[in-house]
Amino acid sequence: MSIHIGARVGDIADTVLMPGDPLRARYIAETFLEEAVCYTEVRGMYGYTGLYKGKRVSIQGSGMGIPSIGIYVNELINDFGVKRIMRIGSCGSLREEVKIRDIILGMSASTNSSLNDITFRGMTFAPTASYSLFAKAVKAAEALNLDFHAGNILSTDIFYNDDPEEWKIWSNHNVLAVEMEAAALYTLAAKKGIEALTILTVSDSLVTHEATSSEEREKTFTQMMKLALETAIY
Numbered sequence: 001m002s003i004h005i006g007a008r009v010g011d012i013a014d015t016v017l018m019p020g021d022p023l024r025a026r027y028i029a030e031t032f033l034e035e036a037v038c039y040t041e042v043r044g045m046y047g048y049t050g051l052y053k054g055k056r057v058s059i060q061g062s063g064m065g066i067p068s069i070g071i072y073v074n075e076l077i078n079d080f081g082v083k084r085i086m087r088i089g090s091c092g093s094l095r096e097e098v099k100i101r102d103i104i105l106g107m108s109a110s111t112n113s114s115l116n117d118i119t120f121r122g123m124t125f126a127p128t129a130s131y132s133l134f135a136k137a138v139k140a141a142e143a144l145n146l147d148f149h150a151g152n153i154l155s156t157d158i159f160y161n162d163d164p165e166e167w168k169i170w171s172n173h174n175v176l177a178v179e180m181e182a183a184a185l186y187t188l189a190a191k192k193g194i195e196a197l198t199i200l201t202v203s204d205s206l207v208t209h210e211a212t213s214s215e216e217r218e219k220t221f222t223q224m225m226k227l228a229l230e231t232a233i234y
């Protein structure tokens, strides 16, 4: 058991899918996994292990934001020996061509967080997905006949930004969408030598101001869930 994950060594699979929302973790486990067992309820941040098409996979909530996912990713790797983490989250579109409910593979994650300023002392690190997982996700998407966008995403520390125009700086540099965790996942994965990828579904658009409901964000982004599970077993 680690400080924030109430599991025993061996309870968590080598491959972990991480939604921000713990209720999405429960929904995925109950909907897609066989023999799913809940291995942690600490802080209500549910984690489950079960079988997807016969292969062991875990689903662990990360919470919202870089500090929260940083805690869980560190413990998953250091205390439970996890080898592969795929974040599956919602995001806001920053580009007109990226429509609501579209799927995005985050090849790299820009950030306005001080996370890497602190670590790299003012120099700039480029948090990047693992090519191995990215390539598998592309093949899995093709097999599922799913369209997707692939590119740079933004991991922001600020959900409610006082400056309603700031997103355009990122949009003007072809950053596809905004979420709040991928840069930390990619940085920690690089440091610890594990594989990482972020798969997102567009829940709202900063361009058109369309938005989906909380219930839809918890339960209906099933194409992204299936894509991540198929990538896990590819």
Ligand SMILES: O=P(O)(O)O[C@H]1O[C@H](CO)[C@@H](O)[C@H]1O
Pocket (backbone or CB within 6 Å): 019, 020, 021, 063, 064, 065, 088, 089, 090, 091, 159, 178, 179, 180, 181, 217
């Ligand atoms: O849907 P999740 O995975 O939580 O991801 C997005 O949603 C949350 C904000 O509503 C942030 O965690 C952001 O990254």
Ligand SMILES: O=c1cc[nH]c(=O)[nH]1
Pocket (backbone or CB within 6 Å): 090, 091, 092, 093, 159, 178, 179, 180, 203, 204
């Ligand atoms: O971080 C996020 C997540 C979803 N939608 C947003 O606009 N931002």
